[in-house]
Amino acid sequence: MTRFALLVEYDGRPFMGWQRQAHGPSVQQALEEAVFAITGEKAAVHASGRTDAGVHALGMRAHVDIAKPITPFRLMEALNARVRPAPVAVLACEVVADDWHARFSCIGRSYEYRIVNRRATLTHEKGLAWQVAHPLDTDAMAAGAAQLLGRHDFTTFRSAHCQADSPVRTLDRLEVARIGDRVTVRAAARSFLHHQVRSMVGCLVHVGMGRWTPDDVGAALAAQDRQRLALNAPPDGLFFVSAAYP
Amino acid sequence: MTRFALLVEYDGRPFMGWQRQAHGPSVQQALEEAVFAITGEKAAVHASGRTDAGVHALGMRAHVDIAKPITPFRLMEALNARVRPAPVAVLACEVVADDWHARFSCIGRSYEYRIVNRRATLTHEKGLAWQVAHPLDTDAMAAGAAQLLGRHDFTTFRSAHCQADSPVRTLDRLEVARIGDRVTVRAAARSFLHHQVRSMVGCLVHVGMGRWTPDDVGAALAAQDRQRLALNAPPDGLFFVSAAYP
Incomplete structure (x- = not known):
């Protein structure tokens, strides 16, 4: 074998x-x-x-x-x-090696979430990005993202179907970058909860649209309550980018 | 009106x-x-x-x-x-203005041709790039591209169905860039002949695969003969990027 x-x-x-x-x-x-x-x-x-x-x-x-x-x-x-x-x-x-395991040996995972910030719907990127019509304030989104960095109980950002033993995760990276109408959110952690990236991105977009302040992200995190989630981003824009091993 | x-x-x-x-x-x-x-x-x-x-x-x-x-x-x-x-x-x-014409007022057009240089076929980019399995020498491709710059009779790189009055065009830009397995060819001119970009890219890929030297591109151009074309790149990778106006 x-x-x-x-x-x-x-x-x-x-x-x-x-x-x-x-x-x-x-x-x-x-x-x-x-x-x-x-x-x-x-x-x-x-x-x-x-x-x-x-x-x-x-x-x-x-x-x-x-x-x-x-x-x-x-x-x-x-x-x-x-x-x-x-x-x-x-x-x-x-x-x-026989004891190398794609899941259990993995010590880091990174994702990229692609947003196209414009009024027109997508053409060749349909299903490959989230089209958000409302202009996004990416500085505010970055300020909101900073509140999620580090070790926290991410219950607010966790699917009801999540099977992880603990809602505590350490978020190493959550960056928001804009090039033209492209807004990309990059996330890295040892591991993520079910729906965590999409839930974080949904809340950051809420901040970018001005419906939440950056501090509301920290308050939602501190509440440890799924009901406090602003919105879950659709799967379309989410890409698993890489896994790291020792 | x-x-x-x-x-x-x-x-x-x-x-x-x-x-x-x-x-x-x-x-x-x-x-x-x-x-x-x-x-x-x-x-x-x-x-x-x-x-x-x-x-x-x-x-x-x-x-x-x-x-x-x-x-x-x-x-x-x-x-x-x-x-x-x-x-x-x-x-x-x-x-x-009533005399502004998308085609006749246009003084510059630019295209981008996207190649994914790897053995595996494409997934989410299927139909949106040309997958070339053979490793491409992009330095050689760039040297070949340089031979096409300027004002020339581009008969070799022109479709038999081209309706332009003259095969003479002035190629202002033809650049080859690689990032990882992505090879992008960027072309700009006042106007292009029918199939010109795809014909040029096809020949550059022939150079990149080592089947032609960069000088063979110049020789094919000088021949002013469609029979000298190495190959025509598929439409998949071609994107019309922008048009310029006075």
Whole structure:
């Protein structure tokens, strides 16, 4: 048995999310079926993060154990050939130690949230960004973001369906940048709660529109109450960017 | 009658190109039908450039004459509402002089060609870039591009269907830039021949793959012979970026 680590890009639009679902296609299923087509083995593909329906990945990390002798390069090529027409691409593949785990060995995750701040709806980026018509004050958004940095109880920014043992997370980075009508929020932490990035971005957009002050973000955090959430950003603009390992 | 200038973005994938065609949808038709729905007027929408099937625009300029009294802002909003679900967005709208013409007043056009240089096929960028598996030497591509700058007879880089009176054009800019696996070719000229950008990019990719030397680009240009073209790049990666006016 050889453990292979994969670097995976995908377009989340046609999927119910990363994780296998009974009621629709998933990235995990697409990859596991490709592995089966290549090896005849029913191997589970584990990812560093379980993205939701409609959420994309530029650099998801995953691993899979395969008994059949195959080189990493040939496995990558075969996966890319077999996974079609699903919009999933394996960008890199390497052999890792048997105790390397895409999820449990991961010590850092980063996401990017893409907003297009204009009145017109999206064309080629439809489903790949959140179009926000109201002009966004990105300085105010950055001030709001600063209130979330560090170690906190993120209950306010956590989905009711979150299965994590603790709502406490340490947010290492939450930056807001604007280039023209593009507003990008970049987030990094050891791990995130379910919906945490989308919930934080939703509140920052609320601040950017002037409906909240930056201090309201800190107050919502301190309340540790999901009812205090301003809004949850749609999945469209969210990209899993990278996972870090020791 | 008021003349309105439009700034238009579109996703070229579902269209036969900018220009009205009997056999399929076009951007021009989508906009003209939206104008008709708003005003009841059968007005022609003229663009600064006629992009081919599958070619995109970030900042196409166009104009239309409308008799019905309407403000530029309301016209823009109404066009964006009526043009749906076609992936066309009007980003700006202003009143211009009656002799301002999107095509004939235009003194500069710029394009961007997006290449993703990797083995894996595209996911969320499918149809929005050209995936080239062979590693590209972008220094060689830049050296090849330099041979095309200036005023030349571009017959080699011109479609057989080109309707321009003369094959002579002055290429002001042809730059090759790489960021990671993204290779972007940026081109600017007063005007381009039909297929010129795609033909130039195709030859530069031939250079990048090592099948041509940079000097072969100059030799192909000097030959003034369409048979000397290495290859025509697909429409997917081509974006009309901007048009300049006095």
